[in-house]
Amino acid sequence: xxxxxxxxxxxxxxxxxxxxxxxxxxxxxxxxxxxxxxxxxxxxxxxxxxxxxxxxxxxxxxxxxxxxxxxxxxxxxxxxxxxxxxxxxxxxxxxxxxxxxxxxxxxxxxxxxxxxxxxxxxxxxxxxxxxxxxxxxxxxxxxxxxxxxxxxxxxxxxxxxxxxxxxxxxxxxxxxxxxxxxxxxxxxxxxxxxxxxxxxxxxxxxxxxxxxxxxxxxxxxxxxxxxxxxxxxxxxxxxxxxxxxxxxxxxxxxxxxxxxxxxxxxxxxxxxxxxxxxxxxxxxxxxxxxxxxxxxxxxxxxxxxxxxxxx
Numbered sequence: 001x002x003x004x005x006x007x008x009x010x011x012x013x014x015x016x017x018x019x020x021x022x023x024x025x026x027x028x029x030x031x032x033x034x035x036x037x038x039x040x041x042x043x044x045x046x047x048x049x050x051x052x053x054x055x056x057x058x059x060x061x062x063x064x065x066x067x068x069x070x071x072x073x074x075x076x077x078x079x080x081x082x083x084x085x086x087x088x089x090x091x092x093x094x095x096x097x098x099x100x101x102x103x104x105x106x107x108x109x110x111x112x113x114x115x116x117x118x119x120x121x122x123x124x125x126x127x128x129x130x131x132x133x134x135x136x137x138x139x140x141x142x143x144x145x146x147x148x149x150x151x152x153x154x155x156x157x158x159x160x161x162x163x164x165x166x167x168x169x170x171x172x173x174x175x176x177x178x179x180x181x182x183x184x185x186x187x188x189x190x191x192x193x194x195x196x197x198x199x200x201x202x203x204x205x206x207x208x209x210x211x212x213x214x215x216x217x218x219x220x221x222x223x224x225x226x227x228x229x230x231x232x233x234x235x236x237x238x239x240x241x242x243x244x245x246x247x248x249x250x251x252x253x254x255x256x257x258x259x260x261x262x263x264x265x266x267x268x269x270x271x272x273x274x275x276x277x278x279x280x281x282x283x284x285x286x287x288x289x290x291x292x293x294x295x296x297x298x299x300x301x302x303x304x305x306x307x308x309x310x311x
Contacts, residue, residue: 056159167189258293270284
């Protein structure tokens with residue numbers, strides 16, 4: 001990987017480049033393995049270069065960028081790394097720096113004080129324990145300061161072509177939304193383990209980047225663009241959205257704050273029910289239905305379970 005040019009991300013709508021598995025969209029998708037194969041195929045049609053958006057040329061540069069990217073956007077990281085690598089072009093150069101030396105170069109990054117300390121210590125560890133060479137295994141990478149489970153797997157996968165499937169916040173959210181993992185996959189480690197069971201090992205690297213990029217640009221955290229998503233036919237989140245009642249613009253707000261579409265009844269004081277996905281929902285006090293609209297705007301009150309990494 002040494003000396004390779006910085007990598008960039010490209011999207012090509014409707015492209016079939018890179019597809020080496022064919023899954024008919026008309027095959028009944030009865031299991032997570034089939035759903036995963038369909039997802040990988042469709043995302044490969046959309047994303048022609050599934051790779052990291054962090055700019056790097058060497059494993060050392062990738063490792064630094066990954067540490068900086070924790071709870072920070074890749075765009076922001078890419079804006080500071082040119083000057084950083086100009087000042088610290090090698091691990092040895094960074095090993096001679098103190099956190100105070102590093103801080104000015106990364107002060108616009110999230111948690112710059114912590115990360116300045118991580119980077120300085122990480123570099124010294126590589127010099128002292130690995131003869132100045134970034135280690136290539138997940139186990140060794142995880143011994144470095146500032147490098148956790150996900151970061152170690154990203155570096156091993158991207159820089160050293162180790163078959164891994166790191167799970168960040170985007171992969172966690174998208175895998176749960178689509179239904180690639182079970183409802184009990186409530187930690188990144190569980191999501192990783194379950195994805196590895198349904199995605200062939202040779203596809204792990206692509207799957208990691210495809211799910212990240214899909215989550216970053218289409219299946220976003222706050223406003224997923226379901227209208228432009230090629231996965232709605234197999235997405236459990238989308239299916240649940242469709243099961244909500246249609247909005248209505250002809251409701252009589254003076255008759256009550258809520259309207260039950262099941263019993264066609266207005267009311268002001270709702271009940272609450274916990275649905276089978278453990279989400280608290282507003283319910284009709286008369287029939288118990290959760291198919292309820294707010295009369296002030298006609299929008300459904302029913303919430304669809306969403307997914308965030310805890311901790």
